[in-house]
Amino acid sequence: MKSRFYAVFCVVWAIVLLGPAQGLASGGEVGAWGDNSEGQAYPPPGLSGVKAVAAGGFHSLALRVDGTVVGWGNNTLGQAQPPPGLRRVTAIAAGVQHNLALKEDHTVVAWGYNGSGQSTVPGGLWATAIAAGFEHSLVVADFESLDRYHVFMPIVGH
Numbered sequence: 712m713k714s715r716f717y718a719v720f721c722v723v724w725a726i727v728l729l730g731p732a733q734g735l736a737s738g739g740e741v742g743a744w745g746d747n748s749e750g751q752a753y754p755p756p757g758l759s760g761v762k763a764v765a766a767g768g769f770h771s772l773a774l775r776v777d778g779t780v781v782g783w784g785n786n787t788l789g790q791a792q793p794p795p796g797l798r799r800v801t802a803i804a805a806g807v808q809h810n811l812a813l814k815e816d817h818t819v820v821a822w823g824y825n826g827s828g829q830s831t832v833p834g835g836l837w838a839t840a841i842a843a844g845f846e847h848s849l850v851v852a853d854f855e856s857l858d859r860y861h862v863f864m865p866i867v868g869h
Contacts, residue, residue, distance in 0.1 A: 741773055751784030765843075767791075767805035774803045780812055790823030806843030813841045819850060 739761045743752040749769035758781060763774040770784035770791040778799045782791035790808050797820060802813040809823035809830045817837045821830040827846040840851040 739776065741771075743771065749785035753783070755781060755783050763803060765803045765805035765810070767810065767843075768807035770805065770808075772803050772805050772810060774800055774812075778815070782810070788824040792822075794820060794822050802841055804841045804843040804848075806848070807845050809843060809846075809848070811841040811843050811848055813838055819848075821848065 739759050741754040741758055741761050741764055743754055745752055747753055751766070751769050751771045754771070754773065758773060760776045761773045761781075762776050765772040765774075767784070767790060770782060770786065772791075772793075773781045775781065778801070780793040780797055780800055780803055782793055784791050786792055788808050790805075790810060793810075793812070797812060799815040800812045800820075801815055804811040806823070806829060809821060809825065811832075812820045814820065817839065819832045819836055819838050819841055821832050823830055824846075825831060829843070829846050829848045832848075836850060837853040838850040839853075842849040
């Protein structure tokens with residue numbers, strides 16, 4: 712069961728992290744192309760020191776080498792504005808209207824739309840990887856923390 716979950720995660724992670732609309736220049740600047748109807752393909756001026764990007768529905772994220780996250784584009788549901796004080800981030804993932812950040816201490820922070828519970832992170836998770844989908848979120852985490860919170864139990868959306 713664990714290996715199938717990990718394989719699915721890897722495919723989703725590659726799609727979400729690399730995304731079809733963003734890329735990194737060698738100096739840590741962000742390049743973007745494609746639909747810019749909500750400003751998602753226009754990184755903030757002066758954005759540099761970036762080590763990872765994530766493309767959401769109509770918003771974008773950048774993870775800087777200092778562990779902070781920058782967002783831009785549509786912010787109707789708070790998806791393009793990382794929570795105040797979010798620091799020490801090692802990985803990011805963007806869903807259609809929500810995001811995840813994996814912190815150095817292996818905790819997960821989520822923000823944006825939460826209509827299906829995708830931005831409600833169970834407490835006590837010790838995660839090593841994250842991914843965000845349309846209206847769901849995935850983690851690779853310590854089995855005991857997943858079992859304790861019944862994370863594998865499906866949440867019925869719409």
